[in-house]
Amino acid sequence: MKPVFDVPFELIDLQKFDYALEGVSFQQLIRMPNAVYASTSDSAEATAYLAVEDFLHATVKGLWEAFWSQDEPMPFSVACLYKENLKFYQAENAIASGRLGSLCASGVLLKNPRHPHGKWDNLLELALLRPGIQSLVGESEQQPSLHVLGEALFYALRMLISRRLSRQNLPLSSNSAFVLLVDSQYGGVVKVEGDVNKMDFDVNNVYKCAAEWIQRHARIAVSPVDRIWNKLGNANWGDIGALQFAGLPKHSIEDLAADHGCRLQTRRLERQLGDTRVNGSGLFRFQQHGVSPEIVEVQDESVKLESESLKQEVGSVLWLEDSNWERGYHINQIRSNGELPYYIASPVEDPGKSLFLYVGSHPSQLEPAWEDMNLWYLVQRQTKVLTIMKQKGLSGKYLPQLSASGRIIHPGQCRRPSSGGNCDHPWCGTPILVTSPVGETVADMVSEGHFGVDEAIRCCHDCLSALSTASSEGIRHGDIRPENVICVRSGESRPYFVLIGWGHAILEDRDRPAMNLHFSSTYALQEGKLCSASDAESLVYMLYFACGGAFPDLDSVEGELQWRETSWSRRLIQQKLGDVSTVLKAFADYVDSLCGTPYPMDYDIWLRRFKRSIREEDHGKEIDASV
Numbered sequence: 001m002k003p004v005f006d007v008p009f010e011l012i013d014l015q016k017f018d019y020a021l022e023g024v025s026f027q028q029l030i031r032m033p034n035a036v037y038a039s040t041s042d043s044a045e046a047t048a049y050l051a052v053e054d055f056l057h058a059t060v061k062g063l064w065e066a067f068w069s070q071d072e073p074m075p076f077s078v079a080c081l082y083k084e085n086l087k088f089y090q091a092e093n094a095i096a097s098g099r100l101g102s103l104c105a106s107g108v109l110l111k112n113p114r115h116p117h118g119k120w121d122n123l124l125e126l127a128l129l130r131p132g133i134q135s136l137v138g139e140s141e142q143q144p145s146l147h148v149l150g151e152a153l154f155y156a157l158r159m160l161i162s163r164r165l166s167r168q169n170l171p172l173s174s175n176s177a178f179v180l181l182v183d184s185q186y187g188g189v190v191k192v193e194g195d196v197n198k199m200d201f202d203v204n205n206v207y208k209c210a211a212e213w214i215q216r217h218a219r220i221a222v223s224p225v226d227r228i229w230n231k232l233g234n235a236n237w238g239d240i241g242a243l244q245f246a247g248l249p250k251h252s253i254e255d256l257a258a259d260h261g262c263r264l265q266t267r268r269l270e271r272q273l274g275d276t277r278v279n280g281s282g283l284f285r286f287q288q289h290g291v292s293p294e295i296v297e298v299q300d301e302s303v304k305l306e307s308e309s310l311k312q313e314v315g316s317v318l319w320l321e322d323s324n325w326e327r328g329y330h331i332n333q334i335r336s337n338g339e340l341p342y343y344i345a346s347p348v349e350d351p352g353k354s355l356f357l358y359v360g361s362h363p364s365q366l367e368p369a370w371e372d373m374n375l376w377y378l379v380q381r382q383t384k385v386l387t388i389m390k391q392k393g394l395s396g397k398y399l400p401q402l403s404a405s406g407r408i409i410h411p412g413q414c415r416r417p418s419s420g421g422n423c424d425h426p427w428c429g430t431p432i433l434v435t436s437p438v439g440e441t442v443a444d445m446v447s448e449g450h451f452g453v454d455e456a457i458r459c460c461h462d463c464l465s466a467l468s469t470a471s472s473e474g475i476r477h478g479d480i481r482p483e484n485v486i487c488v489r490s491g492e493s494r495p496y497f498v499l500i501g502w503g504h505a506i507l508e509d510r511d512r513p514a515m516n517l518h519f520s521s522t523y524a525l526q527e528g529k530l531c532s533a534s535d536a537e538s539l540v541y542m543l544y545f546a547c548g549g550a551f552p553d554l555d556s557v558e559g560e561l562q563w564r565e566t567s568w569s570r571r572l573i574q575q576k577l578g579d580v581s582t583v584l585k586a587f588a589d590y591v592d593s594l595c596g597t598p599y600p601m602d603y604d605i606w607l608r609r610f611k612r613s614i615r616e617e618d619h620g621k622e623i624d625a626s627v
């Protein structure tokens with residue numbers, strides 16, 4: 001049986017969150033007493049209250065230090081709620097004065113110097129400690145009983161109303177409230193979202209008008225109930241953690257999750273597994289992995305099989321729906337970007353046309369793997385980036401175009417709830433992205449020996465033009481490598497290159513580029529950020545590789561940084577590119593002079609120089625005027 005409510009967090013987001021928290025310590029000092037062995041004495045109950053408070057304190061402290069600031073004091077406090085007057089107190093004080101039985105919840109509050117005890121409008125999240133949350137779960141569904149849910153709704157609505165009536169200027173996302181439901185082992189999250197201004201308030205019947213508001217204007221999401229505390233009373237930090245307050249964090253979940261690769265690498269070194277890192281297919285396969293080659297070896301076969309089920313076959317037709325239309329695509333060819341499959345497909349109504357089609361990861365895959373993160377960047381994030389580029393009017397011959405995006409239409413009847421979400425079918429809700437144009441990747445051209453001098457100069461010009469267009473709106477690519485540049489050959493016109501793979505694009509300051517040992521810029525490897533010349537630097541490495549330049553057989557960031565420093569200082573990269581063309585050599589010198597400085601790239605000068613060079617090669621033949 002399918003759950004009645006939507007879930008507040010998608011599994012893929014929780015998975016990213018979990019990766020992001022690998023390096024963060026949550027120190028719970030007060031252990032949760034074990035329900036099985038503990039007596040039902042007051043002291044066990046008191047300890048349970050204190051453990052919940054300690055859990056909340058350790059959570060907000062860990063998250064504050066990980067995402068916001070190590071140095072600034074944490075702006076939150078934890079307090080418990082007293083049933084008789086619904087005011088906040090310190091649990092220790094309440095317990096000491098014999099009021100344990102009157103405690104009804106524990107909350108995380110924004111500190112307010114004028115009200116040190118805490119006020120309702122400063123309440124960020126509330127945890128209800130109720131015995132037997134897990135046993136209250138109905139047999140076929142993993143959701144708490146209506147009684148506990150009703151209590152959660154009451155408190156959530158009270159939080160929303162208090163924020164609405166507050167005279168403080170609250171930096172809260174004030175339309176949603178989170179309530180945790182916990183017992184001494186299990187926990188779940190209820191999220192209530194809605195505009196309380198829409199409540200038709202009736203003083204004579206407050207419960208009725210509240211119930212009406214919930215029915216008409218609230219969105220309620222309930223997570224499954226999961227095990228939180230083990231037998232020793234230690235928390236399993238992966239499963240819970242729904243803090244929401246405004247003020248953008250300094251570090252994004254993506255940044256911290258991106259370090260997962262480095263941590264895996266460190267772990268492998270610790271375990272002395274270092275020798276098996278480069279597999280049979282050698283350097284080339286190794287460098288195609290965005291984050292770290294180690295991930296290839298540790299992947300779980302069972303997970304691979306699971307994602308296998310979504311692979312399309314040549315000759316099949318895949319149907320896609322958006323809110324307005326349905327469209328079919330014939331799968332003509334299966335391609336790989338080095339680690340993930342994608343397709344060349346034709347619209348059913350226009351079989352002559354070829355498009356790239358990407359199939360995303362299922363939103364609730366049971367055992368999400370690290371590969372799903374890459375799939376997420378390839379499909380979901382890239383859809384977002386291309387949509388934003390479209391909205392900003394960024395287009396051009398050398399940029400990919402969003403042709404369609406939506407969700408897959410699966411075989412059989414779809415029984416998803418009208419409120420949204422997915423049905424039980426394993427494909428339900430899988431996102432699809434369709435782009436144009438199609439072409440051969442530089443990686444394929446190099447391995448087939450199709451990448452020559454003409455191609456190098458054109459490729460550099462066309463990619464620079466794409467970068468120049470995107471940077472006019474402050475967007476950077478962040479993942480330039482041979483799999484992300486394609487050569488388009490269509491009919492009469494001269495072949496040209498298109499920069500694809502925009503899933504890792506930098507839209508705002510906190511976005512982080514992909515980490516690629518061979519093609520990432522020096523600044524990206526050192527700082528995890530891009531400077532103005534970083535994309536151009538990656539482009540130079542890619543051309544160096546495509547023109548036959550060798551990369552060292554290294555697998556550490558330190559080694560790669562050392563190689564970059566030595567190669568630039570001895571001008572080895574310039575020399576290699578100089579064998580191909582003087583303008584490429586000059587361009588590499590220019591990029592070298594700019595790297596790590598705050599000065600902006602002058603795209604126009606270089607686009608003109610490359611164009612002149614292409615014109616000379618063409619012996620004055622007419623050349624495309626678009627830049």
Ligand SMILES: [Zn+2]
Nearest residue numbers: 414415423428
């Ligand atoms: Zn469905």
